[in-house]
Amino acid sequence: MSHLSYARAMDSFQATIDADSRIEPRDAMPDGYRKTLIRQIAQHAHSEIIGMQPEGNWISRAPSLRRKAILMAKVQDEAGHGLYLYAAAETLGVDRADLLDMLHTGRQKYSSIFNYPTLTWADIGAIGWLVDGAAIVNQVPLCRCSYGPYARAMVRVCKEESFHQRQGFEILHTLSTGTPGQQAMAQDALDRWWWPSLMMFGPPDASSTHSEQSMAWGIKRHSNDELRQRFVDMTVPQADVLGLRVPDDGLVYDEVTGHYSFTQPDFTELYEVVKGNGPCNEKRLATRVKAHEDGAWVREAAAAYAAKQMERAA
Amino acid sequence: MSDLFTYALRLGDDALIAAQRMAEWIAAAPQLEEDVALGNIGLDQLGQARSLLQYAGSMDGRTEDDLAYFREEREFLNVQLCELPNGDFAHAMARLLYFASYQHLLYDELRASADETLSGVAGKAVKEVAYHVDHATQWVLRLGDGTSESHRRMQAALDELWPYTAELFESDDLVRRLPVAVDPAGLRDEWERRVLAVIDESTCSRPEASYQHRGGRSGQHTEHMGFLLAELQHVARSHPGATW
Numbered sequence: 260m261s262h263l264s265y266a267r268a269m270d271s272f273q274a275t276i277d278a279d280s281r282i283e284p285r286d287a288m289p290d291g292y293r294k295t296l297i298r299q300i301a302q303h304a305h306s307e308i309i310g311m312q313p314e315g316n317w318i319s320r321a322p323s324l325r326r327k328a329i330l331m332a333k334v335q336d337e338a339g340h341g342l343y344l345y346a347a348a349e350t351l352g353v354d355r356a357d358l359l360d361m362l363h364t365g366r367q368k369y370s371s372i373f374n375y376p377t378l379t380w381a382d383i384g385a386i387g388w389l390v391d392g393a394a395i396v397n398q399v400p401l402c403r404c405s406y407g408p409y410a411r412a413m414v415r416v417c418k419e420e421s422f423h424q425r426q427g428f429e430i431l432h433t434l435s436t437g438t439p440g441q442q443a444m445a446q447d448a449l450d451r452w453w454w455p456s457l458m459m460f461g462p463p464d465a466s467s468t469h470s471e472q473s474m475a476w477g478i479k480r481h482s483n484d485e486l487r488q489r490f491v492d493m494t495v496p497q498a499d500v501l502g503l504r505v506p507d508d509g510l511v512y513d514e515v516t517g518h519y520s521f522t523q524p525d526f527t528e529l530y531e532v533v534k535g536n537g538p539c540n541e542k543r544l545a546t547r548v549k550a551h552e553d554g555a556w557v558r559e560a561a562a563a564y565a566a567k568q569m570e571r572a573a
Numbered sequence: 574m575s576d577l578f579t580y581a582l583r584l585g586d587d588a589l590i591a592a593q594r595m596a597e598w599i600a601a602a603p604q605l606e607e608d609v610a611l612g613n614i615g616l617d618q619l620g621q622a623r624s625l626l627q628y629a630g631s632m633d634g635r636t637e638d639d640l641a642y643f644r645e646e647r648e649f650l651n652v653q654l655c656e657l658p659n660g661d662f663a664h665a666m667a668r669l670l671y672f673a674s675y676q677h678l679l680y681d682e683l684r685a686s687a688d689e690t691l692s693g694v695a696g697k698a699v700k701e702v703a704y705h706v707d708h709a710t711q712w713v714l715r716l717g718d719g720t721s722e723s724h725r726r727m728q729a730a731l732d733e734l735w736p737y738t739a740e741l742f743e744s745d746d747l748v749r750r751l752p753v754a755v756d757p758a759g760l761r762d763e764w765e766r767r768v769l770a771v772i773d774e775s776t777c778s779r780p781e782a783s784y785q786h787r788g789g790r791s792g793q794h795t796e797h798m799g800f801l802l803a804e805l806q807h808v809a810r811s812h813p814g815a816t817w
């Protein structure tokens with residue numbers, strides 16, 4: 260591309276962004292835009308598939324057949340989300356195999372929330388309610404993301420996440436109105452998942468590195484702190500309905516602003532978990548790598564078989 | 574215990590235990606598409622199990638969960654094929670080929686049963702298991718006729734699971750005297766014809782006649798079953814009287 264036509268293409272890119280229209284795969288886009296999207300979509304896809312592990316951990320032990328079916332369907336939905344998102348990333352000129360390789364070798368990340376263990380059945384409720392709930396708060400604005408394929412994938416994903424959130428709430432509701440043992444289990448799960456859920460919105464705005472450019476590009480619509488506030492405002496009344504106590508002594512409703520003020524999570528913990536120092540980092544990655552390596556001979560066989568079929572057809 | 578209760582339990586337990594093993598593949602499959610596909614298959618099996626256990630339970634005032642979570646190992650009536658540990662992906666596909674082909678023939682005939690619940694469950698399930706057979710068939714062909722490693726693994730899986738197939742077709746007084754049941758002995762020839770055609774096309778060789786395991790239908794299981802049930806039942810049993 261000549262300098263002039265490059266400049267013209269970038270003008271049209273900026274015009275599309277300014278008009279709040281969608282950029283499509285064939286459109287010209289700045290390199291940084293493409294790279295940012297690839298990083299973000301891949302990280303999102305990785306989170307979906309790593310997230311299958313903490314919940315998959317409870318399928319075999321789900322305490323009723325109805326709950327088992329719902330949980331299986333949920334974990335399977337997350338695999339589906341991974342598929343749509345890898346497909347969205349592939350429209351930017353990368354392929355799934357390379358992205359998986361980046362995940363397996365630690366060069367790309369996934370959401371740190373999945374580095375916490377699921378210790379009781381109530382954790383399945385807490386994950387649905389809080390983690391899928393936080394994911395919705397993060398992802399609803401992405402349905403208007405400037406990159407078309409990502410925005411469209413998000414519309415589909417968000418619909419399913421809201422089912423998951425409701426199912427999680429329902430699990431906790433049943434527990435919190437159940438036996439004393441079940442109530443204790445529900446409270447314990449909220450106590451453990453509250454702070455990591457707040458961390459899902461990323462570092463505070465003051466120390467967030469990628470935000471400003473992403474905002475200008477229409478990839479990000481709201482700051483981390485805004486989204487965190489929105490999550491707290493949405494979730495605290497739901498905790499009241501559940502009869503569970505949010506483990507934050509600083510939580511107060513401010514009549515004037517209509518928002519809750521709350522204690523910020525310990526972000527040094529977030530930075531540590533991102534660096535690899537969380538309770539399940541090693542296990543999650545090792546499990547993923549093992550599934551991939553154990554499956555290598557299967558994928559090779561499928562490729563070899565397809566090649567033979569092509570040859571026979573020729 | 575009525576014959577009909579026992580019969581519904583046999584079919585329901587097969588599906589339940591198969592689903593429990595299938596679900597172990599979720600997040601461990603060779604590729605993401607397969608996590609989704611095996612999840613679907615497991616969900617179909619679990620759905621069949623729930624319908625059948627609900628039906629059995631309706632005959633003696635128990636729920637599907639009473640039956641799934643609060644029976645002892647000796648009261649489970651599934652065939653041993655369903656309870657064996659997963660092994661590698663070739664084993665998963667060999668088991669699915671054997672089991673779903675059996676279920677397909679069974680449900681197909683059960684559709685004509687005079688028992689409306691059984692025929693209703695069968696009418697829905699027969700479509701689901703047709704897909705399971707197809708999925709397993711595609712993979713047995715790919716693995717059998719893929720690489721030398723996949724061929725070796727596919728052959729090993731077909732051979733190792735073959736000794737657990739006779740039990741599927743075991744006839745007894747109950748199925749002979751219960752008019753709404755299907756006597757599985759009558760399904761054997763067609764099952765062999767179909768399964769062996771897939772094995773032949775996959776370039777694997779037909780498993781040899783061998784010792785055949787039995788006992789599942791009378792509650793005698795392999796040593797694996799106790800661990801499977803311990804995992805399946807432990808939360809429910811830790812909170813007696815709780816609802817979930």
Ligand SMILES: [Fe+2]
Nearest residue numbers: 307336337340
């Ligand atoms: Fe998801």
Ligand SMILES: [Fe+2]
Nearest residue numbers: 337391420423
């Ligand atoms: Fe979800």
